[in-house]
Amino acid sequence: xxxxxxxxxxxxxxxxxAACAYLGAVFLVAEARRRGDEGLEAYFRNRAWIAGAxxxxxxxxxxxxxxxxAPRLFDGLLGPGLPLVLASGVVGTAALxxxxxxxxxxxxxxxxxx
Numbered sequence: 496x497x498x499x500x501x502x503x504x505x506x507x508x509x510x511x512x513a514a515c516a517y518l519g520a521v522f523l524v525a526e527a528r529r530r531g532d533e534g535l536e537a538y539f540r541n542r543a544w545i546a547g548a549x550x551x552x553x554x555x556x557x558x559x560x561x562x563x564x565a566p567r568l569f570d571g572l573l574g575p576g577l578p579l580v581l582a583s584g585v586v587g588t589a590a591l592x593x594x595x596x597x598x599x600x601x602x603x604x605x606x607x608x609x
Contacts (some may be wrong), residue, residue, distance in 0.1 A: 501565040506557045513553055519547035524594065540594050547591045551584070 498504065520543035520603055529534035561569040 502560045503568070506553070506560045510550065510553050510557065512544060517543060517550055518525045520546050522596070543594055544591060545585065547594075551587055554583075 520539050523539040524536055524543055527533075527539055558569065558572070561572065
């Protein structure tokens with residue numbers, strides 16, 4: 496029972512919920528764009544920015560949690576995993592920046608298989 500109630504487990508759960516909130520808002524931005532509802536698009540874009548920024552802050556704060564509660568995992572993230580940790584930060588920031596793009600990307604139409 497205690498293995499589920501330690502700081503690392505709680506951090507993982509909170510990060511999972513925040514990531515799902517971010518993805519849900521991003522998908523709703525795309526749906527609002529598809530329907531041409533600019534007000535709803537702006538509403539969900541703001542929610543996506545908030546959820547994405549929250550994910551980033553939680554991930555950074557989580558490093559201190561891991562340092563205290565799971566030092567072996569923390570050492571792995573700062574050792575061999577460091578390039579992936581840095582790439583995650585760069586790509587996450589870029590994804591938040593792309594939310595503000597005014598025009599959605601054109602959908603690619605696949606030829607029918609008849």
